[in-house]
Amino acid sequence: MSDRSQKRAKTDKSTSEVQENPYLAHLPRSERLVNPSNGGTNVYGLPADHPLANFEIGKTTAEQAEKAEEGDINPFTGKDFSGRYKKILTGRRKLPVNKHRKEFLDLVQNNQVVILVGETGSGKTTQIPQFLVFDELPAFKGKKVACTQPRRLAAMSVAQRVAEEMDVVLGEEVGYNIRFEDCTSDKTFLQYMTDGMLLREAMNDPLLSRYSAIILDEAHDRTLSTDILMGLMKEIIRKRADLKVVVMSATLDAGKFQKYFDDAPLMNVPGRTFPVEIYYTPEPEADYLEAAIFTALQIHRSEDAGDILLFLTGEEEIEDACRKIKAEADQMPDAGPLKVLPLYSTLPPQAQKRIYEEAPPAKTPNGRPGRKIVVSTNIAETSLTIDGIVYVIDPGFSKQKVYNPRIRVESLLVSPISKASAQQRSGRAGRTRPGKCFRLYTENAFMKELIETTYPEILRSNLGTVVLQLKKLGIDDLVHFDFMDPPAPETLMRALELLNYLGALDDDGNLTPLGSTMADFPVDPQMAKMLIESPRYGCSNEILSIVALLNVPLVFVRPPSERKAADEAKAQFEHPDGDHLTLLNVYHAYKTAGADQKWCYDNYCNFRSLKSADNVRSQLKRYMERADLDLVSMPFDEKPRGAYYTAIRQALTSGFFMQVAHQERGGSYLTVKDNQVVRLHPSSCLDHVAEWVVYNEFVLTNQNFIRTVTEVRAEWLLDAAPGYYDLSTFPNCEGKRVLEKLIERRKRGGSDDRRDRDRKDKGRDSKRSRR
Ligand SMILES: Nc1ncnc2c1ncn2[C@@H]1O[C@H](COP(=O)(O)OP(=O)(O)O)[C@@H](O)[C@H]1O
Ligand SMILES: [Mg+2]
Numbered sequence: 001m002s003d004r005s006q007k008r009a010k011t012d013k014s015t016s017e018v019q020e021n022p023y024l025a026h027l028p029r030s031e032r033l034v035n036p037s038n039g040g041t042n043v044y045g046l047p048a049d050h051p052l053a054n055f056e057i058g059k060t061t062a063e064q065a066e067k068a069e070e071g072d073i074n075p076f077t078g079k080d081f082s083g084r085y086k087k088i089l090t091g092r093r094k095l096p097v098n099k100h101r102k103e104f105l106d107l108v109q110n111n112q113v114v115i116l117v118g119e120t121g122s123g124k125t126t127q128i129p130q131f132l133v134f135d136e137l138p139a140f141k142g143k144k145v146a147c148t149q150p151r152r153l154a155a156m157s158v159a160q161r162v163a164e165e166m167d168v169v170l171g172e173e174v175g176y177n178i179r180f181e182d183c184t185s186d187k188t189f190l191q192y193m194t195d196g197m198l199l200r201e202a203m204n205d206p207l208l209s210r211y212s213a214i215i216l217d218e219a220h221d222r223t224l225s226t227d228i229l230m231g232l233m234k235e236i237i238r239k240r241a242d243l244k245v246v247v248m249s250a251t252l253d254a255g256k257f258q259k260y261f262d263d264a265p266l267m268n269v270p271g272r273t274f275p276v277e278i279y280y281t282p283e284p285e286a287d288y289l290e291a292a293i294f295t296a297l298q299i300h301r302s303e304d305a306g307d308i309l310l311f312l313t314g315e316e317e318i319e320d321a322c323r324k325i326k327a328e329a330d331q332m333p334d335a336g337p338l339k340v341l342p343l344y345s346t347l348p349p350q351a352q353k354r355i356y357e358e359a360p361p362a363k364t365p366n367g368r369p370g371r372k373i374v375v376s377t378n379i380a381e382t383s384l385t386i387d388g389i390v391y392v393i394d395p396g397f398s399k400q401k402v403y404n405p406r407i408r409v410e411s412l413l414v415s416p417i418s419k420a421s422a423q424q425r426s427g428r429a430g431r432t433r434p435g436k437c438f439r440l441y442t443e444n445a446f447m448k449e450l451i452e453t454t455y456p457e458i459l460r461s462n463l464g465t466v467v468l469q470l471k472k473l474g475i476d477d478l479v480h481f482d483f484m485d486p487p488a489p490e491t492l493m494r495a496l497e498l499l500n501y502l503g504a505l506d507d508d509g510n511l512t513p514l515g516s517t518m519a520d521f522p523v524d525p526q527m528a529k530m531l532i533e534s535p536r537y538g539c540s541n542e543i544l545s546i547v548a549l550l551n552v553p554l555v556f557v558r559p560p561s562e563r564k565a566a567d568e569a570k571a572q573f574e575h576p577d578g579d580h581l582t583l584l585n586v587y588h589a590y591k592t593a594g595a596d597q598k599w600c601y602d603n604y605c606n607f608r609s610l611k612s613a614d615n616v617r618s619q620l621k622r623y624m625e626r627a628d629l630d631l632v633s634m635p636f637d638e639k640p641r642g643a644y645y646t647a648i649r650q651a652l653t654s655g656f657f658m659q660v661a662h663q664e665r666g667g668s669y670l671t672v673k674d675n676q677v678v679r680l681h682p683s684s685c686l687d688h689v690a691e692w693v694v695y696n697e698f699v700l701t702n703q704n705f706i707r708t709v710t711e712v713r714a715e716w717l718l719d720a721a722p723g724y725y726d727l728s729t730f731p732n733c734e735g736k737r738v739l740e741k742l743i744e745r746r747k748r749g750g751s752d753d754r755r756d757r758d759r760k761d762k763g764r765d766s767k768r769s770r771r
Contacts, residue, residue: 044140051075057137058109062101065134076139076166076173076189085167092165095123097269101131104267108135108213112237113245113264117254119271120424121385121431124248125149125158125217126165129190136212136244139189143212148195150223152178153345154383157352159183159192166190179522180551180616195225199232203472203519207236213244218383219257220249220420222456222484228466230260231482232473250382251420253453260484274430276392280443288395289317291440293324299391299438300371301335306390306435307359308373309380309428313399313414315344318375320560325373336368337361343376343384346553348608355386381424385431392429392437394422396445400454402700403461405490407674408498408658410462411700420453422446456485463487463495464525468504471511472519501658501724502529517627521620523547530655531620535630537651539644542584542633544624546648548617549583550696550708555609556586556683562604569604574685578693578710580652581645582685587613653712656694657720661706662735663691669706671698672717673724675731681707691738692717714742 046053051068052075068075069089092098097118107114118124129147138145149155159176168174175184177193184191195216202208214233216226233245247257247264254266285291289312296310312318322340329338337360343352360370374386378398398417403410417425422439429435439446458466467478475481478492499505502525504515511519514532521528527547534543549555558566573589575581590610593599600607624631634644653660661669661678669678680686681699684707692714695706718725718739727743730736 060135062105074167077168081167088165096272097123097127100269104131105135107265107267108244111265113261115254115257115264115266116246116248118269120250120382122269122271126162129215132213133190138212141212144189144191144210145213146191146193146211147215147217148193148198150195150218150221151379151383152194153379155192155194180619195223195229199225199229202232203469207240215246217248219247220251224457224461227458227484230484234482274434276426276430276435276437278426279438281440284442285440288440292393292395293321295393295438296325296373297328300338305369307371307388308391309389310375310393311425312375313397315346318342318344321375337363337370339372341374343374389428390435392425394425395440401460405494407676409698411698413700418454419450458487463491464498467495468499468519468525501721521623526655530651533654534651535632537647538632538634539647539651540631542648543651544617544620545587546580546584548613549587551616552609552613555606557604557606566604576687578686579684579708580710649710649712650716652694652710653716654720657717659695661693664734670733673730675733676704678704678706680709681705684709714739
């Protein structure tokens with residue numbers, strides 16, 4: 001027997017289990033059936049003239065794959081390749097990783113874990129998963145290849161691109177899966193997904209058995225979920241010899257990854273980079289946004305052709321900068337045309353895709369060439385590569401998560417970037433030819449003030465969600481979990497404490513049945529708790545809507561030039577008791593108006609956000625049904641008046657009792673237990689002095705704000721979490737004294753004091769009738 005037929009004899013058994021050949025989906029069913037004894041087919045039942053006919057899982061060569069890619073028929077759909085496919089393929093062949101296909105295949109075929117480091121733009125994210133697809137042929141095994149991304153936008157954008165590269169429809173063979181948006185089907189064998197989604201999947205499928213290979217991309221980003229996934233991978237590979245793992249990173253700190261994965265082999269893809277000249281400002285800039293806009297216009301006016309990439313921190317700032325740059329550029333008669341494009345996570349996909357458009361042509365045949373400027377968040381640092389960038393403007397800031405376990409506050413804060421980030425940013429200028437990077441800080445600041453690398457997110461996060469997930473995964477001993485960088489003990493303690501107060505963990509730290517249900521919900525533990533409790537208050541339908549609205553981008557639109565009109569529009573929806581109820585009013589009005597886009601436009605509401613809230617709501621509803629939770633509402637006109645809203649506020653308290661502030665005598669608010677001075681965010685619609693409020697978010701700027709606030713009552717707090725409201729653990733403050741009196745009164749058998757409240761409620765009834 002020849003070598004080949006021996007192998008074939010060995011695999012016959014497993015192939016006979018394969019009923020249908022997934023790569024022949026285009027053929028009539030009779031022809032799709034695998035017939036191993038059919039002399040004319042290969043081991044997978046493919047006809048001899050099929051592009052993958054002589055492929056053998058885990059033993060393919062780069063030449064074989066390239067030949068299949070260069071054929072006329074798409075092996076995955078059976079259709080003829082389009083002209084566009086061929087054009088893209090020519091470009092793909094020039095990417096640096098392409099030269100390393102053989103080396104890569106040798107490494108993955110002989111090792112379970114491979115670390116791959118390569119310059120941004122070398123083709124890691126788009127090509128490596130395809131290399132694996134041709135070698136793993138995942139659909140033959142009924143499995144998938146997954147490639148994780150820290151950012152939702154990157155997962156969507158790259159999946160779209162790779163679907164085009166493979167000449168398939170997005171969502172079919174190639175898809176993506178991000179929270180609340182699953183764009184995959186039964187056919188999907190290459191799936192881009194957020195790291196958080198893969199982690200979530202592990203909770204119900206601890207060995208990730210649906211995957212034959214997992215690529216952890218952007219590992220240098222060190223997001224919380226990627227870090228946890230790396231720890232999980234180490235455990236899973238011990239139990240699944242058939243699983244391949246590739247860890248990809250853009251920086252050279254690969255030694256750490258190698259060591260972590262027991263000296264896994266490293267593949268280095270040298271990039272195609274050109275020198276980038278770095279310019280620093282001689283003096284620190286007082287206003288980086290102004291300086292950035294000035295620099296962008298300066299480049300446009302005086303530098304040679306080449307596109308500009310400007311890094312800013314968030315949507316509002318980016319939109320503001322785009323407007324200003326555009327307005328000024330329109331006033332420059334001697335400069336070429338300028339296309340100004342924003343890029344941030346909540347941008348609609350069509351708008352986001354525009355970053356790949358060409359720069360505009362010159363206005364006249366001999367006129368100055370046009371230019372494109374992309375104003376982006378950190379996403380353009382390594383996640384998305386934009387070709388044609390020659391000038392980079394780096395103000396030196398990004399929005400970063402920070403967590404202070406002492407006061408239990410997690411917040412997004414505009415913070416200085418690290419040296420490693422600054423280097424990545426400048427590298428974006430040298431992709432196609434020599435470029436320039438303008439750093440809007442001094443060289444001295446770069447040398448002395450920037451830290452070397454950004455701290456991993458696990459060191460700057462509230463770990464509530466992650467600890468709940470780990471517990472659900474059956475990992476009880478968190479102290480001995482193999483973290484790449486272990487979190488601070490205090491942070492872990494805080495997470496355990498939070499989950500214990502929420503009833504998700506018992507006093508010994510074991511997962512309770514409630515905790516197990518909470519873990520299933522793809523939202524924060526507080527929100528999960530609130531959803532689960534809401535039927536008891538008779539308002540699960542409304543809480544479902546509110547949670548959905550809290551998980552989408554802001555629903556109110558407030559263009560700078562139309563603030564007054566926008567505020568007036570918002571006033572129609574305002575509920576005197578607070579912002580959660582206002583959100584609910586908006587949602588009800590939107591639904592009543594038939595989910596109409598024009599209605600949104602006329603009322604200064606964000607159509608995409610509301611539409612997406614609707615979608616999130618229906619998904620969460622399925623989780624509620626799965627958990628056997630009733631979907632109920634209070635009758636709106638029930639006596640006493642306002643009971644409908646009272647129930648909702650009580651349900652809010654049942655989840656958010658740890659995010660409460662009390663108004664002290666001087667008028668300022670103090671957060672409960674942690675005693676941080678906070679102010680109501682200016683966007684809040686609470687229209688009277690509320691003694692106690694729950695809040696959704698703590699916003700750290702030069703002042704502390706609490707955002708999305710609703711009034712609650714002291715007695716609800718005591719009822720929601722007696723353990724947390726054990727006053728012996730409270731620092732001295734007015735709030736504590738109020739609660740003490742209330743407890744005293746209850747002990748004496750007295751009812752909770754209602755006089756004050758009734759008075760307030762009466763005054764507000766008139767405003768309440770809106771729904
Ligand atoms: N949507 C897209 N449209 C056009 N080109 C794209 C798109 N997405 C990626 N590319 C191009 O593909 C190339 C490889 O990118 P990628 O695989 O993301 O590199 P890496 O992951 O190594 O940073 C880049 O030149 C990039 O410009
Ligand atoms: Mg990449």
